[in-house]
Amino acid sequence: MTAPSDEIKQLRPELWETINERYPGSMITKTDFVPLARLSKLLSQTRLTFVSSAGIQPRGSMPFDVVHPVGDFSFRRVPSALSVSDLEIHQIKYPTTGALRDLNVIFPIERLQELAAEGLIGELTPNFFSFIGYQMDPEHFEQTLAEDIADAVVSDGAEAALLCPA
Amino acid sequence: MSLQYLKEAVANNENEKLIRYVRLHLGDGNEAAGRKEIDKAWVEALKLLLDVPPTDREFILGTLNNQTPATLAHLYFHLHFYFVQRSGVWIHDGTL
Numbered sequence: 143m144t145a146p147s148d149e150i151k152q153l154r155p156e157l158w159e160t161i162n163e164r165y166p167g168s169m170i171t172k173t174d175f176v177p178l179a180r181l182s183k184l185l186s187q188t189r190l191t192f193v194s195s196a197g198i199q200p201r202g203s204m205p206f207d208v209v210h211p212v213g214d215f216s217f218r219r220v221p222s223a224l225s226v227s228d229l230e231i232h233q234i235k236y237p238t239t240g241a242l243r244d245l246n247v248i249f250p251i252e253r254l255q256e257l258a259a260e261g262l263i264g265e266l267t268p269n270f271f272s273f274i275g276y277q278m279d280p281e282h283f284e285q286t287l288a289e290d291i292a293d294a295v296v297s298d299g300a301e302a303a304l305l306c307p308a
Numbered sequence: 309m310s311l312q313y314l315k316e317a318v319a320n321n322e323n324e325k326l327i328r329y330v331r332l333h334l335g336d337g338n339e340a341a342g343r344k345e346i347d348k349a350w351v352e353a354l355k356l357l358l359d360v361p362p363t364d365r366e367f368i369l370g371t372l373n374n375q376t377p378a379t380l381a382h383l384y385f386h387l388h389f390y391f392v393q394r395s396g397v398w399i400h401d402g403t404l
Contacts, residue, residue: 197402208404209385211333212311234400235336279311 181302184264190254191267191300192222193291195275196241196308197233198249200224205232206274213277215287219269219294226252235276236308248308267298275308334388336400345399349391 181188197206199218207214220229226245231238241248251270257263271291277283295303317325328339335342357363372380389404 205404208402209389210382211330211385231402232404234402234404237401238403239401278314282311 183301185302186261186264188264189267189299189301190258190263190265190304191295191298191302192249192251192254192270192304192306193295194249194270194272194306194308196236196248196272196306197231197274198229198245198272199232201228201230208232208234208274208276212279213283214274215277215279215282217271217273217287217291217294220249220251220272222251222255222266222268222270224251233274233276233308235274248306250306254304264301267295267300269294269298271295341399345392346388348395348397349388352391352395353387 197208198220199206200220203218206216206218226249229245229249229251231241231245231248238248246252249270249272254263254266258266271294273287273291277287314326314329317323317329331339331342331346333342334345371383375383392398393404
């Protein structure tokens with residue numbers, strides 16, 4: 143097992159360059175990284191939440207605004223006890239073919255439920271959290287949506303968060 | 309393109325930059341595809357009116373008169389995707 147490192151790197155810089163070539167200025171590089179917090183206890187004793195940019199939401203809830211040219215800065219609570227049949231995707235900016243066959247590939251709600259039932263994870267927060275990743279205003283995103291999700295995660299009593307970009 | 313880039317284009321009246329962004333947005337990063345998508349939406353709208361079916365002009369004029377320009381602009385983007393979806397030729401990876 144590799145020892146955890148405090149060194150933080152920009153992931154996949156070549157991808158940033160490629161996207162910036164097509165959408166100049168759309169990908170930002172953060173220089174003021176917030177250090178990741180270390181778990182202070184075992185995962186089996188930890189309350190875990192899940193945060194996803196996959197555009198997953200409970201069926202019947204207000205669809206994410208995927209047509210807006212700047213983005214949708216709202217998020218959805220996804221009760222962690224739901225099954226994938228209770229969920230749907232509203233997102234047009236990534237291939238969803240695989241996810242439509244089994245939503246767990248992009249939003250592993252049932253796998254996390256299984257791990258919690260097996261005791262590998264202490265417990266799950268009452269809700270998971272979802273938004274869409276297509277955002278044209280990173281500053282607004284950071285100041286509103288990211289803060290709103292962080293508040294909601296804390297309110298749900300999360301002790302650790304699994305973050306999953308789509 | 310960042311939002312700042314687009315706002316500067318508006319301030320400098322550089323419409324070509326804005327048009328390029330709209331095409332990229334509607335074409336999922338492919339400008340030529342976005343241009344075709346815009347044409348496709350208009351063709352689909354035109355086809356629906358060729359037989360001059362009854363339409364609700366009171367609703368249309370009421371919407372235009374009573375809604376904010378921003379809401380109408382948002383509606384415009386919704387209508388684009390509505391007609392693209394209605395055309396049956398969907399180039400996007402996901403769903404509305």
